[in-house]
Amino acid sequence: MALLAGKHALVTGGGSGIGAAIARALAAEGAALSLAGRRKQPLEAMAKQLPNATAIVADVTHEFDCQAMADLAHSAHGPIDIVIANAGMAASSPAAKIDAAHWQQMIGVNLTGAFNTVHATLADVTRQPGGRIVFIASTAGLKGYPYVAAYVAAKHGVVGLMRALSIELAGKGTTVNAVCPGFTETPLLAGAVDNIIAKTGRSAEASRAELAKDNPHGRLITPEEVAQTVAFLCAPSSASVNGQAIAVTGGPV
Template sequence: MAALAGKHALVTGGGSGIGAAIARALAAEGAALSLVGRRKEPLEAMVKQLPKASAIVADITSGTECKAMAEAARAAHGAIDIVVANAGMAASAPASRIDAAHWQQMIGVNLTGAFNTAQAALADVTRQPGGRIVFVASTAGLKGYSYVAAYVAAKHGVIGLMRALSVELAAKGTTVNAVCPGFTDTPLLAGAVDTIISKTGRSADASRAELAKDNLHGRLITPEEVAQTVLYLCVPSSGSVNGQAIAVTGGPV
């Protein structure tokens, strides 16, 4: 039997990149999927590729919308067993030029959005032993990077949130972990490449190679590598892995 047969997973940012890869990996092990995002079209395109999935449009920075998101997920596939808080965004600026809007956007999407997502489904995932919450953070949650202070602060916050929830929910048999990818070949990375090109005049290939240097094996991470790590944290055999921030970056951080 598939490892996640009969399970219902909610994945935010599920329409592209890492989120889409996670959706495919979980579906391959039998899970029903509720895919959440701000844009309807990518979500619906993903739903067509999966055997049992639904699309939910929601803004995770809104607690009210996240409650409605969870209700829509339950209506589609029943109680939620797995939450993958994957949605996020990055923007760069020198610390001296970060304004309130930039700061609030990075914290709102990456940290508040992760909390809202988990909280909206908390009663479901803790209703019986075996619930799973996985935050897709970043190596930016484990170390510093120049020119992305707000993003780094938000991702460090996600790691702190994960650690707090892992202790709080352990007695209920719910595990809470984080996956921390290094530079990954996604649409989000394409934005970073464009920034490098505009500021340095380097080619796209040279810009991608520069980012890949931060991964110790010298190449970009694939979304599928991240997805397989998330999948491992969701299957029953990972029940004793809790409160961990797992780096997927080709080496130690």
């Protein structure tokens, strides 16, 4: 029997990259899926590939959008049992050149968006023991990186939010964890590669190799590796794994 049969999972940023890999992994375990994000086309394309999935257009930076997202998901597949707060974005800038707009965008999407997602779904996911909340953070939530101070601050905030909620919700039988990937083969990484090429003149291959060096095993993480870690955290057998920031990066952070 599929481990997540009868469960309903909401995945933000579910149309591509890590979010799409998570959607496939949870669907393979029998979960019904609500896939949310700002771009309608990739969400609908992904939903069509899965046996029981719905696409929902929503901007997680807006509280009212998140509440509408939760309501639509509930209407489509019933109460939400699993929340995967995956929506995020990254942008780089030297600290001296970070302006208010850059700061607010990084905090808004990565941290406020994660909070809005969980806040809108909290009544569903905590209604009975067995609820799961998983934040997709980053190794940037565990250590510092140069030229991405706002992103690092936001991801550290996500890990802090996870730790607070894990204690607060433990008595309800809801687990809260964060998965922290290293540099991963996603459209987000492709943007970082383009930025390196533009600033340094390196080739795409050399730029990707430079990013891969930060992962201890010297290669990029695959979205599927992140997704399998998420699926493990969502399984009934992971009920005692709570409050953890799990690095998926090929070695210690």
